[in-house]
Amino acid sequence: MKYISTRGNAPELTFEDVLLTGLATDGGLYVPKEVPQFSLEEIESWRDLPYTELAHKVIYPFVEGCVDSDALKGMLEAVYNNTNFGHKAIAPLQQIDHNEYVLELFHGPTLAFKDFALQLLGRLLDYVLERRHEKVVIMGATSGDTGSAAIEGTKACRNVDIFILHPNGKVSEVQRRQMTTVEGDNIYNIAIEGNFDQAQDMVKASFGDQQFLRGERKLVAVNSINWARIMAQIVYYFYSSLNLGGPLRPMAYSVPTGNFGDIFAGYMARKMGLPIEQLVIATNSNDVLHRLMSKNQYEVHPLQHTITPSMDIAVSSNFERLLFDLYDRDGAALADLMTRMNAKKDVVSLAEDKLAKARELFDSYAVDENTTVAMMQEVFNETGYLLDPHTAIGVKAARECRRNNNIPMITLGTAHPVKFEEAVQRAGYDMPKLPHHLTDLMEREERLNVLPADLAEVQAFIAANTFKD
Ligand SMILES: Cc1ncc(COP(=O)(O)O)c(C=O)c1O
Protein backbone atom coordinates (compact mmCIF):
# COMPACT_ATOMS: atom_id res chain seq x y z
CA MET A 1 0.00 0.00 0.00
CA LYS A 2 1.32 3.43 -0.96
CA TYR A 3 0.20 6.73 0.49
CA ILE A 4 -0.06 10.07 -1.30
CA SER A 5 -0.39 13.65 -0.09
CA THR A 6 -3.65 15.55 -0.50
CA ARG A 7 -1.66 18.45 -1.98
CA GLY A 8 -0.03 16.33 -4.66
CA ASN A 9 3.51 17.56 -4.23
CA ALA A 10 5.17 15.26 -1.71
CA PRO A 11 6.82 11.85 -2.07
CA GLU A 12 4.67 8.73 -1.97
CA LEU A 13 5.27 6.86 1.26
CA THR A 14 4.84 3.36 2.64
CA PHE A 15 2.70 2.75 5.72
CA GLU A 16 5.79 2.66 7.90
CA ASP A 17 6.89 6.12 6.81
CA VAL A 18 3.36 7.48 7.08
CA LEU A 19 3.18 6.14 10.62
CA LEU A 20 6.42 7.93 11.46
CA THR A 21 5.35 11.28 10.13
CA GLY A 22 2.76 13.98 10.60
CA LEU A 23 2.13 16.27 7.71
CA ALA A 24 3.44 15.64 4.21
CA THR A 25 6.30 17.91 3.12
CA ASP A 26 3.86 19.94 0.96
CA GLY A 27 1.67 20.60 4.02
CA GLY A 28 -0.93 18.02 2.97
CA LEU A 29 -2.21 14.93 4.71
CA TYR A 30 -1.43 11.38 3.66
CA VAL A 31 -4.21 9.16 2.30
CA PRO A 32 -4.04 5.68 0.75
CA LYS A 33 -3.33 5.83 -2.97
CA GLU A 34 -5.89 3.09 -3.51
CA VAL A 35 -8.64 2.27 -1.08
CA PRO A 36 -9.06 -1.43 -0.21
CA GLN A 37 -12.42 -2.72 -1.44
CA PHE A 38 -14.57 -5.44 0.10
CA SER A 39 -17.63 -7.03 -1.50
CA LEU A 40 -20.91 -7.33 0.39
CA GLU A 41 -20.40 -11.12 0.45
CA GLU A 42 -16.99 -10.74 2.02
CA ILE A 43 -18.20 -8.28 4.64
CA GLU A 44 -21.20 -10.50 5.35
CA SER A 45 -18.84 -13.43 5.98
CA TRP A 46 -17.31 -11.46 8.88
CA ARG A 47 -20.60 -11.26 10.79
CA ASP A 48 -19.61 -13.42 13.76
CA LEU A 49 -15.99 -12.36 14.08
CA PRO A 50 -14.77 -11.01 17.41
CA TYR A 51 -13.48 -7.43 17.35
CA THR A 52 -9.80 -8.42 17.01
CA GLU A 53 -10.38 -10.63 13.99
CA LEU A 54 -12.58 -8.07 12.29
CA ALA A 55 -9.93 -5.43 12.98
CA HIS A 56 -7.37 -7.64 11.25
CA LYS A 57 -9.54 -7.92 8.12
CA VAL A 58 -10.03 -4.16 7.92
CA ILE A 59 -6.56 -2.98 8.94
CA TYR A 60 -4.21 -5.47 7.32
CA PRO A 61 -4.58 -4.14 3.73
CA PHE A 62 -3.41 -0.72 4.96
CA VAL A 63 -0.24 -2.05 6.58
CA GLU A 64 0.57 -4.95 4.27
CA GLY A 65 4.23 -4.99 3.28
CA CYS A 66 5.27 -3.14 6.46
CA VAL A 67 3.71 -5.11 9.28
CA ASP A 68 3.71 -8.89 9.30
CA SER A 69 0.21 -10.42 9.46
CA ASP A 70 0.90 -12.43 12.62
CA ALA A 71 2.58 -9.48 14.30
CA LEU A 72 -0.51 -7.37 13.60
CA LYS A 73 -2.68 -10.15 15.00
CA GLY A 74 -0.61 -10.14 18.19
CA MET A 75 -0.93 -6.37 18.55
CA LEU A 76 -4.68 -6.43 18.01
CA GLU A 77 -5.09 -9.17 20.60
CA ALA A 78 -3.01 -7.17 23.08
CA VAL A 79 -5.17 -4.07 22.49
CA TYR A 80 -8.79 -5.16 22.02
CA ASN A 81 -9.26 -7.47 24.96
CA ASN A 82 -11.45 -7.31 27.95
CA THR A 83 -8.66 -6.37 30.36
CA ASN A 84 -7.70 -3.31 28.35
CA PHE A 85 -11.27 -2.46 27.36
CA GLY A 86 -13.74 -2.77 30.21
CA HIS A 87 -16.42 -4.46 28.14
CA LYS A 88 -16.36 -7.88 26.52
CA ALA A 89 -17.91 -6.52 23.33
CA ILE A 90 -15.16 -3.82 23.13
CA ALA A 91 -17.58 -1.48 21.29
CA PRO A 92 -21.08 -2.33 22.55
CA LEU A 93 -24.27 -0.84 21.16
CA GLN A 94 -26.82 0.73 23.49
CA GLN A 95 -30.34 1.09 22.10
CA ILE A 96 -31.99 4.38 23.06
CA ASP A 97 -35.08 4.29 20.83
CA HIS A 98 -36.62 2.34 17.98
CA ASN A 99 -33.83 1.91 15.43
CA GLU A 100 -31.66 4.39 17.35
CA TYR A 101 -28.39 3.42 19.04
CA VAL A 102 -25.31 4.76 20.79
CA LEU A 103 -22.06 2.98 19.91
CA GLU A 104 -20.13 3.03 23.19
CA LEU A 105 -16.52 3.79 22.34
CA PHE A 106 -15.49 4.72 25.87
CA HIS A 107 -14.58 1.43 27.52
CA GLY A 108 -10.84 1.80 26.89
CA PRO A 109 -8.24 2.90 29.46
CA THR A 110 -8.90 6.65 29.12
CA LEU A 111 -12.66 6.46 28.57
CA ALA A 112 -12.87 8.00 25.09
CA PHE A 113 -12.86 6.72 21.52
CA LYS A 114 -9.23 7.76 21.10
CA ASP A 115 -8.10 4.57 22.85
CA PHE A 116 -9.19 2.48 19.87
CA ALA A 117 -6.47 3.96 17.70
CA LEU A 118 -3.88 5.15 20.18
CA GLN A 119 -3.54 1.84 22.00
CA LEU A 120 -2.70 0.29 18.64
CA LEU A 121 -0.51 3.17 17.50
CA GLY A 122 1.75 2.70 20.52
CA ARG A 123 2.28 -0.95 19.62
CA LEU A 124 2.86 -0.16 15.95
CA LEU A 125 5.46 2.45 16.89
CA ASP A 126 7.27 0.02 19.15
CA TYR A 127 7.32 -2.63 16.42
CA VAL A 128 8.67 -0.30 13.76
CA LEU A 129 11.12 1.65 15.93
CA GLU A 130 12.70 -1.46 17.43
CA ARG A 131 13.29 -2.75 13.92
CA ARG A 132 14.81 0.55 12.79
CA HIS A 133 16.77 1.20 16.00
CA GLU A 134 15.38 4.73 16.03
CA LYS A 135 14.07 7.06 18.69
CA VAL A 136 11.37 9.62 17.94
CA VAL A 137 9.68 12.59 19.51
CA ILE A 138 5.90 12.49 19.72
CA MET A 139 4.22 15.88 19.59
CA GLY A 140 0.47 16.19 19.90
CA ALA A 141 -2.23 18.76 20.58
CA THR A 142 -5.26 17.93 22.63
CA SER A 143 -8.54 19.53 23.52
CA GLY A 144 -8.83 16.93 26.23
CA ASP A 145 -9.00 13.31 25.10
CA THR A 146 -6.24 12.65 22.58
CA GLY A 147 -3.61 13.68 25.15
CA SER A 148 -4.32 11.06 27.78
CA ALA A 149 -5.02 8.35 25.19
CA ALA A 150 -1.71 9.11 23.46
CA ILE A 151 0.17 9.03 26.75
CA GLU A 152 -1.49 5.78 27.81
CA GLY A 153 -0.94 4.25 24.40
CA THR A 154 2.74 5.11 24.07
CA LYS A 155 4.08 5.40 27.62
CA ALA A 156 5.50 1.89 27.48
CA CYS A 157 7.26 2.49 24.15
CA ARG A 158 10.99 2.31 24.67
CA ASN A 159 11.91 4.70 21.92
CA VAL A 160 9.73 7.77 22.34
CA ASP A 161 9.59 11.03 24.22
CA ILE A 162 6.05 12.37 24.43
CA PHE A 163 5.10 16.06 24.43
CA ILE A 164 1.40 16.87 24.66
CA LEU A 165 0.08 20.43 24.39
CA HIS A 166 -3.28 21.27 25.92
CA PRO A 167 -5.01 24.63 26.35
CA ASN A 168 -4.42 25.68 29.95
CA GLY A 169 -7.63 25.64 32.01
CA LYS A 170 -9.78 24.61 29.07
CA VAL A 171 -9.99 20.86 29.52
CA SER A 172 -12.00 19.17 32.26
CA GLU A 173 -10.30 18.27 35.54
CA VAL A 174 -10.57 14.54 34.89
CA GLN A 175 -9.12 15.00 31.41
CA ARG A 176 -6.21 17.07 32.72
CA ARG A 177 -5.45 14.64 35.52
CA GLN A 178 -5.58 11.68 33.15
CA MET A 179 -2.65 13.32 31.34
CA THR A 180 -0.70 14.94 34.12
CA THR A 181 -0.66 12.12 36.66
CA VAL A 182 0.89 9.46 34.44
CA GLU A 183 4.37 8.60 35.68
CA GLY A 184 7.29 8.37 33.31
CA ASP A 185 10.35 10.49 32.67
CA ASN A 186 9.62 10.55 28.93
CA ILE A 187 6.17 12.19 29.35
CA TYR A 188 5.75 15.97 29.23
CA ASN A 189 2.49 17.87 29.51
CA ILE A 190 2.60 21.43 28.24
CA ALA A 191 -0.33 23.63 29.24
CA ILE A 192 -0.22 26.48 26.77
CA GLU A 193 -1.68 29.88 27.50
CA GLY A 194 -3.96 29.75 24.49
CA ASN A 195 -6.60 27.59 22.86
CA PHE A 196 -6.61 24.24 21.07
CA ASP A 197 -6.19 25.77 17.62
CA GLN A 198 -3.03 27.55 18.70
CA ALA A 199 -1.72 24.24 20.07
CA GLN A 200 -2.64 22.43 16.85
CA ASP A 201 -1.03 25.19 14.76
CA MET A 202 2.21 24.84 16.75
CA VAL A 203 2.21 21.10 16.21
CA LYS A 204 1.66 21.52 12.47
CA ALA A 205 4.32 24.24 12.22
CA SER A 206 6.77 21.95 14.01
CA PHE A 207 6.17 19.20 11.48
CA GLY A 208 6.88 21.72 8.74
CA ASP A 209 10.22 22.76 10.23
CA GLN A 210 11.92 20.21 12.47
CA GLN A 211 15.27 21.99 12.84
CA PHE A 212 14.75 22.25 16.58
CA LEU A 213 15.35 18.49 16.68
CA ARG A 214 18.77 19.04 15.05
CA GLY A 215 18.20 16.33 12.48
CA GLU A 216 18.73 13.76 15.25
CA ARG A 217 15.11 12.82 15.91
CA LYS A 218 11.97 12.53 13.81
CA LEU A 219 8.69 14.09 14.93
CA VAL A 220 5.72 11.70 15.01
CA ALA A 221 2.05 12.71 15.18
CA VAL A 222 -0.52 11.19 17.50
CA ASN A 223 -3.33 13.41 16.27
CA SER A 224 -5.61 12.20 13.53
CA ILE A 225 -3.41 13.83 10.92
CA ASN A 226 -1.54 10.52 11.33
CA TRP A 227 -3.22 8.03 8.97
CA ALA A 228 -2.79 5.19 11.49
CA ARG A 229 -5.37 6.94 13.71
CA ILE A 230 -8.03 6.99 10.99
CA MET A 231 -7.24 3.42 9.94
CA ALA A 232 -7.97 1.99 13.39
CA GLN A 233 -11.15 4.04 13.76
CA ILE A 234 -12.67 2.55 10.58
CA VAL A 235 -13.09 -0.82 12.28
CA TYR A 236 -15.92 0.11 14.61
CA TYR A 237 -18.12 1.20 11.73
CA PHE A 238 -17.89 -2.33 10.30
CA TYR A 239 -18.36 -3.84 13.75
CA SER A 240 -21.50 -1.87 14.61
CA SER A 241 -23.03 -2.34 11.19
CA LEU A 242 -22.48 -6.10 11.28
CA ASN A 243 -24.09 -6.19 14.70
CA LEU A 244 -27.26 -4.59 13.38
CA GLY A 245 -27.74 -6.56 10.19
CA GLY A 246 -25.30 -4.83 7.89
CA PRO A 247 -24.05 -5.04 5.24
CA LEU A 248 -27.39 -6.44 4.06
CA ARG A 249 -29.03 -3.23 5.12
CA PRO A 250 -27.51 0.25 5.23
CA MET A 251 -26.78 2.27 8.37
CA ALA A 252 -26.74 5.96 9.22
CA TYR A 253 -24.22 7.44 11.65
CA SER A 254 -24.14 10.66 13.61
CA VAL A 255 -20.67 11.69 14.74
CA PRO A 256 -19.77 14.36 17.32
CA THR A 257 -17.18 16.21 15.29
CA GLY A 258 -14.15 18.40 15.94
CA ASN A 259 -11.11 17.53 13.86
CA PHE A 260 -13.26 15.49 11.43
CA GLY A 261 -11.16 12.35 12.02
CA ASP A 262 -13.83 10.08 13.43
CA ILE A 263 -16.42 10.88 10.79
CA PHE A 264 -13.80 10.61 8.06
CA ALA A 265 -13.20 7.04 9.27
CA GLY A 266 -16.91 6.40 8.58
CA TYR A 267 -16.54 7.88 5.12
CA MET A 268 -13.61 5.51 4.54
CA ALA A 269 -15.65 2.51 5.72
CA ARG A 270 -18.22 3.42 3.08
CA LYS A 271 -15.56 3.73 0.40
CA MET A 272 -14.33 0.28 1.37
CA GLY A 273 -17.77 -1.18 0.65
CA LEU A 274 -19.82 -0.84 3.84
CA PRO A 275 -23.33 0.41 3.03
CA ILE A 276 -23.67 3.73 4.86
CA GLU A 277 -26.50 5.91 3.70
CA GLN A 278 -25.96 9.01 5.80
CA LEU A 279 -23.23 10.62 7.90
CA VAL A 280 -24.28 13.45 10.20
CA ILE A 281 -21.64 16.01 11.18
CA ALA A 282 -22.64 17.04 14.70
CA THR A 283 -20.86 20.13 16.05
CA ASN A 284 -21.06 22.33 19.13
CA SER A 285 -21.13 26.11 18.70
CA ASN A 286 -17.70 25.90 17.09
CA ASP A 287 -19.67 25.22 13.95
CA VAL A 288 -17.46 26.08 10.98
CA LEU A 289 -18.31 22.82 9.22
CA HIS A 290 -22.05 23.22 9.76
CA ARG A 291 -21.90 26.74 8.28
CA LEU A 292 -19.97 25.42 5.32
CA MET A 293 -22.35 22.51 4.72
CA SER A 294 -25.53 24.56 5.15
CA LYS A 295 -24.55 27.91 3.61
CA ASN A 296 -21.43 27.12 1.60
CA GLN A 297 -19.49 29.68 3.61
CA TYR A 298 -16.17 28.67 5.14
CA GLU A 299 -15.20 31.25 7.71
CA VAL A 300 -13.22 30.49 10.85
CA HIS A 301 -14.73 32.25 13.88
CA PRO A 302 -12.90 32.77 17.18
CA LEU A 303 -12.89 29.61 19.25
CA GLN A 304 -15.57 29.33 21.94
CA HIS A 305 -14.98 27.48 25.20
CA THR A 306 -17.93 25.15 25.85
CA ILE A 307 -19.11 22.31 28.09
CA THR A 308 -17.95 19.99 25.31
CA PRO A 309 -14.26 20.95 25.45
CA SER A 310 -13.05 18.08 23.27
CA MET A 311 -14.96 19.55 20.35
CA ASP A 312 -13.71 23.10 20.91
CA ILE A 313 -11.88 23.15 17.61
CA ALA A 314 -12.15 25.87 14.97
CA VAL A 315 -10.15 24.30 12.15
CA SER A 316 -10.97 20.66 11.40
CA SER A 317 -7.76 19.12 10.06
CA ASN A 318 -9.22 16.05 8.39
CA PHE A 319 -11.79 17.91 6.34
CA GLU A 320 -8.93 18.31 3.88
CA ARG A 321 -9.00 14.54 3.30
CA LEU A 322 -12.65 14.72 2.27
CA LEU A 323 -12.06 17.78 0.09
CA PHE A 324 -9.31 15.85 -1.69
CA ASP A 325 -11.89 13.30 -2.86
CA LEU A 326 -14.53 15.94 -3.60
CA TYR A 327 -11.99 17.68 -5.84
CA ASP A 328 -11.33 14.39 -7.67
CA ARG A 329 -7.96 13.92 -5.98
CA ASP A 330 -6.54 16.93 -7.80
CA GLY A 331 -3.66 17.90 -5.49
CA ALA A 332 -2.95 21.23 -7.17
CA ALA A 333 -6.59 22.34 -6.93
CA LEU A 334 -6.66 21.30 -3.32
CA ALA A 335 -3.41 23.08 -2.46
CA ASP A 336 -4.94 26.27 -3.83
CA LEU A 337 -8.21 25.77 -1.92
CA MET A 338 -6.39 25.01 1.34
CA THR A 339 -4.21 28.10 0.99
CA ARG A 340 -7.37 30.21 0.74
CA MET A 341 -9.10 28.38 3.60
CA ASN A 342 -6.09 28.54 5.91
CA ALA A 343 -5.52 32.25 5.24
CA LYS A 344 -8.65 32.82 7.38
CA LYS A 345 -9.16 36.16 5.62
CA ASP A 346 -12.06 35.91 3.21
CA VAL A 347 -15.12 33.71 3.30
CA VAL A 348 -14.34 30.73 1.07
CA SER A 349 -16.99 28.80 -0.85
CA LEU A 350 -16.72 25.37 -2.44
CA ALA A 351 -17.62 24.81 -6.08
CA GLU A 352 -21.39 24.11 -6.05
CA ASP A 353 -21.03 20.66 -7.65
CA LYS A 354 -18.47 19.64 -5.02
CA LEU A 355 -20.73 20.74 -2.17
CA ALA A 356 -23.68 18.95 -3.78
CA LYS A 357 -21.59 15.77 -3.89
CA ALA A 358 -20.79 16.13 -0.18
CA ARG A 359 -24.45 16.73 0.66
CA GLU A 360 -25.46 13.44 -0.95
CA LEU A 361 -23.92 11.67 2.03
CA PHE A 362 -23.36 14.26 4.74
CA ASP A 363 -25.79 16.34 6.77
CA SER A 364 -24.79 18.69 9.54
CA TYR A 365 -26.22 20.26 12.65
CA ALA A 366 -24.82 22.58 15.36
CA VAL A 367 -25.93 22.25 18.97
CA ASP A 368 -25.57 24.96 21.62
CA GLU A 369 -24.87 24.32 25.32
CA ASN A 370 -28.46 24.58 26.58
CA THR A 371 -29.66 22.17 23.93
CA THR A 372 -26.82 19.78 24.78
CA VAL A 373 -27.88 19.73 28.42
CA ALA A 374 -31.56 19.36 27.42
CA MET A 375 -30.62 16.37 25.24
CA MET A 376 -28.79 14.69 28.11
CA GLN A 377 -31.96 15.16 30.19
CA GLU A 378 -34.30 14.00 27.42
CA VAL A 379 -32.45 10.73 26.85
CA PHE A 380 -32.05 10.16 30.58
CA ASN A 381 -35.77 10.70 31.15
CA GLU A 382 -36.65 8.38 28.28
CA THR A 383 -34.21 5.58 29.08
CA GLY A 384 -32.30 6.16 32.34
CA TYR A 385 -29.11 6.34 30.24
CA LEU A 386 -26.67 9.18 30.90
CA LEU A 387 -24.96 10.51 27.77
CA ASP A 388 -21.70 12.40 27.85
CA PRO A 389 -22.28 15.91 26.48
CA HIS A 390 -20.37 15.25 23.23
CA THR A 391 -22.49 12.19 22.53
CA ALA A 392 -25.60 14.22 23.39
CA ILE A 393 -24.67 16.59 20.57
CA GLY A 394 -24.48 13.57 18.27
CA VAL A 395 -27.90 12.28 19.36
CA LYS A 396 -29.51 15.71 18.92
CA ALA A 397 -28.04 16.09 15.44
CA ALA A 398 -29.13 12.54 14.57
CA ARG A 399 -32.71 13.29 15.56
CA GLU A 400 -32.75 16.57 13.63
CA CYS A 401 -31.15 15.29 10.44
CA ARG A 402 -32.42 11.75 10.14
CA ARG A 403 -33.50 10.97 6.58
CA ASN A 404 -35.06 7.53 6.96
CA ASN A 405 -36.51 6.07 10.16
CA ASN A 406 -36.27 2.53 8.81
CA ILE A 407 -32.49 2.66 8.74
CA PRO A 408 -30.69 2.23 12.06
CA MET A 409 -29.21 5.52 13.24
CA ILE A 410 -26.04 5.02 15.27
CA THR A 411 -24.52 7.90 17.21
CA LEU A 412 -20.89 7.42 18.16
CA GLY A 413 -20.62 7.54 21.94
CA THR A 414 -17.28 9.27 21.98
CA ALA A 415 -16.61 9.60 25.71
CA HIS A 416 -17.81 8.56 29.14
CA PRO A 417 -19.83 11.19 31.07
CA VAL A 418 -17.58 10.81 34.13
CA LYS A 419 -15.02 12.98 32.32
CA PHE A 420 -17.34 15.99 32.12
CA GLU A 421 -18.48 17.12 35.53
CA GLU A 422 -19.65 20.59 34.49
CA ALA A 423 -22.11 19.25 31.92
CA VAL A 424 -23.36 16.42 34.13
CA GLN A 425 -23.97 18.86 36.96
CA ARG A 426 -25.71 21.34 34.69
CA ALA A 427 -28.00 18.54 33.58
CA GLY A 428 -28.76 17.91 37.27
CA TYR A 429 -27.28 14.44 37.75
CA ASP A 430 -24.88 12.89 40.25
CA MET A 431 -21.48 12.16 38.82
CA PRO A 432 -21.00 8.52 37.88
CA LYS A 433 -18.11 6.77 39.66
CA LEU A 434 -14.68 6.64 38.08
CA PRO A 435 -13.81 3.07 37.03
CA HIS A 436 -11.62 0.97 39.26
CA HIS A 437 -8.28 1.84 37.62
CA LEU A 438 -8.92 5.56 38.12
CA THR A 439 -10.48 5.67 41.58
CA ASP A 440 -7.57 7.59 43.13
CA LEU A 441 -7.16 9.93 40.11
CA MET A 442 -8.05 13.05 42.12
CA GLU A 443 -5.34 12.31 44.69
CA ARG A 444 -2.50 11.51 42.30
CA GLU A 445 0.36 13.97 41.90
CA GLU A 446 0.25 16.14 38.76
CA ARG A 447 3.17 17.19 36.54
CA LEU A 448 2.76 19.89 33.92
CA ASN A 449 4.59 22.89 32.50
CA VAL A 450 2.72 26.08 31.66
CA LEU A 451 4.14 27.85 28.61
CA PRO A 452 3.03 30.80 26.50
CA ALA A 453 1.50 30.03 23.10
CA ASP A 454 4.83 30.75 21.51
CA LEU A 455 6.29 28.30 19.01
CA ALA A 456 9.94 29.10 19.74
CA GLU A 457 9.44 28.59 23.49
CA VAL A 458 7.57 25.35 23.02
CA GLN A 459 10.20 24.00 20.63
CA ALA A 460 13.01 25.07 22.97
CA PHE A 461 11.29 23.21 25.80
CA ILE A 462 10.96 20.08 23.69
CA ALA A 463 14.59 20.25 22.54
CA ALA A 464 15.89 20.84 26.06
CA ASN A 465 14.07 17.79 27.38
CA THR A 466 14.75 15.56 24.40
CA PHE A 467 18.49 16.15 24.52
CA LYS A 468 18.84 16.41 28.29
CA ASP A 469 21.27 13.49 28.71
C1 LIG B 1 -15.29 13.12 23.27
C2 LIG B 1 -14.99 13.58 21.88
N1 LIG B 1 -16.00 13.66 21.00
C3 LIG B 1 -15.78 14.09 19.74
C4 LIG B 1 -14.53 14.46 19.30
C5 LIG B 1 -14.36 14.91 17.89
O1 LIG B 1 -13.73 13.91 17.14
P1 LIG B 1 -12.95 14.30 15.80
O2 LIG B 1 -11.90 15.28 16.22
O3 LIG B 1 -12.39 13.03 15.30
O4 LIG B 1 -13.94 14.93 14.90
C6 LIG B 1 -13.46 14.40 20.20
C7 LIG B 1 -12.08 14.81 19.84
O5 LIG B 1 -11.54 14.63 18.83
C8 LIG B 1 -13.68 13.92 21.50
O6 LIG B 1 -12.67 13.79 22.35
Ligand SMILES: N[C@@H](CCOP(=O)(O)O)C(=O)O
Ligand atom coordinates in the same frame (compact mmCIF):
# COMPACT_ATOMS: atom_id res chain seq x y z
N1 LIG C 1 -10.75 16.30 20.34
C1 LIG C 1 -9.37 16.01 20.33
C2 LIG C 1 -8.60 17.03 19.57
C3 LIG C 1 -7.58 16.41 18.71
O1 LIG C 1 -8.20 15.59 17.77
P1 LIG C 1 -7.46 14.41 17.03
O2 LIG C 1 -8.49 13.34 16.89
O3 LIG C 1 -6.99 14.93 15.76
O4 LIG C 1 -6.33 13.94 17.89
C4 LIG C 1 -8.92 15.84 21.76
O5 LIG C 1 -9.76 15.52 22.60
O6 LIG C 1 -7.77 16.01 22.08
